[in-house]
Amino acid sequence: MSKDENLVEDKMQIDQHDSDRLQKNVPDGFSEDYLKVYYGKLFPCVDIYRWLSYGNDGKHPACDQSYFGRREFSFTLENDIYLRFLSFNNVVEMESSIRKKCPFKIDIGPVYTVDPAKRRAYAQGGNNVFSPIERELVFDIDMSDYDDVRYCCSGADVCLDCWPLMNVAIKVLDMSLREDFGFNHILWVYSGRRGVHCWVCDGRARRLRDEQRASIAEYFHVNKGGENNAKKVNLTGAVLHPFLARSYTEVLKDSFEKKMLLSQKLFASEDRFQKILQIIPDDSIASELLDKWQGNRRSSISKEDVNVSRWEQLKHVLQSGKHKVQGLRRCVEEIIFTYTFPRLDMEVSKHMNHLLKAPFCVHPKTGRICVPIDPNDCDDFDPTTVPTLSQLIEELNMSNKRSESEEDWERTSLRKSIEIFRSFLSALLKSCKKEINSNVRQSTDARNW
Numbered sequence: 001m002s003k004d005e006n007l008v009e010d011k012m013q014i015d016q017h018d019s020d021r022l023q024k025n026v027p028d029g030f031s032e033d034y035l036k037v038y039y040g041k042l043f044p045c046v047d048i049y050r051w052l053s054y055g056n057d058g059k060h061p062a063c064d065q066s067y068f069g070r071r072e073f074s075f076t077l078e079n080d081i082y083l084r085f086l087s088f089n090n091v092v093e094m095e096s097s098i099r100k101k102c103p104f105k106i107d108i109g110p111v112y113t114v115d116p117a118k119r120r121a122y123a124q125g126g127n128n129v130f131s132p133i134e135r136e137l138v139f140d141i142d143m144s145d146y147d148d149v150r151y152c153c154s155g156a157d158v159c160l161d162c163w164p165l166m167n168v169a170i171k172v173l174d175m176s177l178r179e180d181f182g183f184n185h186i187l188w189v190y191s192g193r194r195g196v197h198c199w200v201c202d203g204r205a206r207r208l209r210d211e212q213r214a215s216i217a218e219y220f221h222v223n224k225g226g227e228n229n230a231k232k233v234n235l236t237g238a239v240l241h242p243f244l245a246r247s248y249t250e251v252l253k254d255s256f257e258k259k260m261l262l263s264q265k266l267f268a269s270e271d272r273f274q275k276i277l278q279i280i281p282d283d284s285i286a287s288e289l290l291d292k293w294q295g296n297r298r299s300s301i302s303k304e305d306v307n308v309s310r311w312e313q314l315k316h317v318l319q320s321g322k323h324k325v326q327g328l329r330r331c332v333e334e335i336i337f338t339y340t341f342p343r344l345d346m347e348v349s350k351h352m353n354h355l356l357k358a359p360f361c362v363h364p365k366t367g368r369i370c371v372p373i374d375p376n377d378c379d380d381f382d383p384t385t386v387p388t389l390s391q392l393i394e395e396l397n398m399s400n401k402r403s404e405s406e407e408d409w410e411r412t413s414l415r416k417s418i419e420i421f422r423s424f425l426s427a428l429l430k431s432c433k434k435e436i437n438s439n440v441r442q443s444t445d446a447r448n449w
């Protein structure tokens with residue numbers, strides 16, 4: 001054997017050894033050692049602190065210095081050890097606690113009347129002063145709630161064929177939160193596995209009471225059918241509510257006809273089109289279509305996609321003048337709403353003291369970072385290429401700082417995500433400053449009276 005052949009064989013053994021080691025320690029990227037490096041070098045602690053301080057971190061006389069310290073954090077440690085009611089007085093305390101405890105998950109709760117870590121001491125004082133007073137309005141949308149309308153995957157799995165349903169949810173909610181409710185500071189975050197979180201951060205949203213949160217969640221609650229009920233959406237009234245009409249024309253219709261119809265092959269087999277036909281309230285129309293499709297077993301001569309042609313036939317039958325039956329007019333819309341309209345986890349939005357996973361956490365099952373999503377660019381977001389913990393550590397190891405001032409995240413693929421977060425943050429903090437200044441003016445005016 002020549003010297004060169006020996007070298008090749010040695011190298012192969014090393015590679016084999018490396019890949020064994022990687023597979024054993026980091027199943028797609030999660031290990032406590034990596035997490036330590038991540039919290040030490042990449043997790044944007046200062047940005048998160050500035051976000052949750054809402055301007056109350058400066059020297060301004062109107063700043064509420066106790067504000068950040070009254071926010072509840074919760075850590076989930078290895079082996080599901082769960083620490084609730086943690087609080088930090090400043091960014092240094094928060095950062096050192098995260099680095100020391102190395103939580104597998106960090107959740108963010110509400111701001112309480114008093115420091116949540118000292119709630120027992122206050123309770124002993126006799127008066128019941130410990131209660132939540134502020135919290136972002138939050139929404140949680142999970143792909144597992146769409147299992148009856150997707151065929152590519154199920155449960156916690158997602159792929160590029162079903163992910164457009166999340167983009168629909170982002171677009172519909174984002175548009176309505178801005179246009180119908182007048183909110184401006186909205187942060188969208190990938191939950192790390194099967195869905196997205198939304199944080200509405202305007203002062204007005206943070207101070208909503210639970211009943212108000214529940215009514216907003218109800219406003220977005222259109223899919224009311226039970227699990228075994230094919231018809232999930234009932235659109236009643238002479239005209240659609242403006243919010244529903246706008247969602248339909250600007251988001252749902254296109255997403256259904258140009259994406260979901262084809263990617264989910266919604267009419268490709270009998271069980272699939274039967275499910276859609278069940279939504280039609282008129283039995284004779286449903287069986288007319290059924291007969292047509294059952295007899296017409298995919299003519300291979302037709303160039304048109306079977307899903308498109310069947311959908312066009314259904315629309316034609318329902319919308320033709322022949323069937324002006326009450327209830328049928330809306331059926332096409334109802335089908336599209338059933339298959340695309342956002343499905344919220346209502347309980348998360350209704351209560352101020354519901355915890356929600358912090359942005360930039362690492363999902364322990366996938367190793368993926370919970371990165372912010374730019375709602376204007378959500379069509380480009382690909383959950384399958386979100387950076388993983390192991391990928392980021394490798395990027396750190398493979399590159400060197402290009403200058404003294406360069407931060408570690410700048411030379412990893414977390415860069416874009418931190419830039420999205422900072423752009424949200426800079427607009428938010430500008431408006432917080434304004435609000436704090438106007439509070440000062442108001443209290444000075446009141447004194448001058």
Ligand SMILES: [Zn+2]
Pocket residue numbers: 150152153157158159160161162163
């Ligand atoms: Zn899928």
